[in-house]
């Protein structure tokens with residue numbers, strides 16, 4: 001039951017309980033696991049909390065009645081868990097879901113679906129889920145779970161209430177490159193390989209130099225783009241990782257703006273502060289979205305020259321021009 005998570009996930013727990021109590025339930029949640037291994041259990045417990053009629057009749061947090069048991073088995077008609085089918089979550093899986101959920105509720109007034117490993121949505125399934133989220137139907141609640149928020153289309157993220165689960169892994173005490181590695185990779189081997197390769201630290205510094213240069217020179221960055229970028233980032237993976245590092249950096253700029261704790265780049269306060277002073281809150285959020293959206297295109301063999309020109313132009317559009 002949901003109460004099992006009251007200590008481990010106190011913040012997410014309270015957010016969900018209050019949203020039900022105050023009748024302000026979102027139609028879509030995006031749960032960022034942060035490496036928490038019981039994220040799916042948490043989402044199922046929340047689904048039971050929403051669907052089980054016993055929760056409302058006696059105000060108790062049920063978890064083991066007939067209905068809750070069939071939810072556990074993913075056999076309840078108004079509840080569905082979607083897992084990747086092979087490498088990806090396929091469009092057909094979502095079409096099937098839409099079809100099933102378009103029927104009238106039999107038992108209660110809510111239906112819940114969970115998309116597990118939402119980072120495995122590909123371009124076409126992302127699109128169909130987006131349509132689903134854009135035109136929410138009364139009583140249908142989506143819960144997306146992801147290990148990597150940065151692999152989800154920005155337009156999907158912006159339509160969901162994001163819940164960040166607490167991570168047992170503490171980034172404090174790690175070096176910058178170790179922290180970045182933890183955010184890029186899900187498995188230890190990839191992480192260690194990335195950390196061991198000294199070139200990656202050089203590349204990370206280049207990413208920060210690029211941001212620093214852009215924040216001072218804006219559109220003129222395009223003139224020096226070879227020296228600033230293309231000389232260092234040639235491979236698709238390198239470009240992708242560099243974009244992730246930029247995302248983390250702008251997230252830290254956002255942290256400063258919101259007076260929150262810096263997560264990754266504590267050792268680069270001068271660049272962070274400089275950028276924070278130059279940007280409004282809206283600018284930072286727009287830039288994060290630009291980075292997220294363009295990073296999605298890297299997977300599809302985009303031309304690096306065109307990518308970076310487009311990137312600088314889109315960043316420039318985020319600036320305040322008043």
Ligand SMILES: [Zn+2]
Pocket residue numbers: 048052053054055062063064065066067068069
């Ligand atoms: Zn129950």
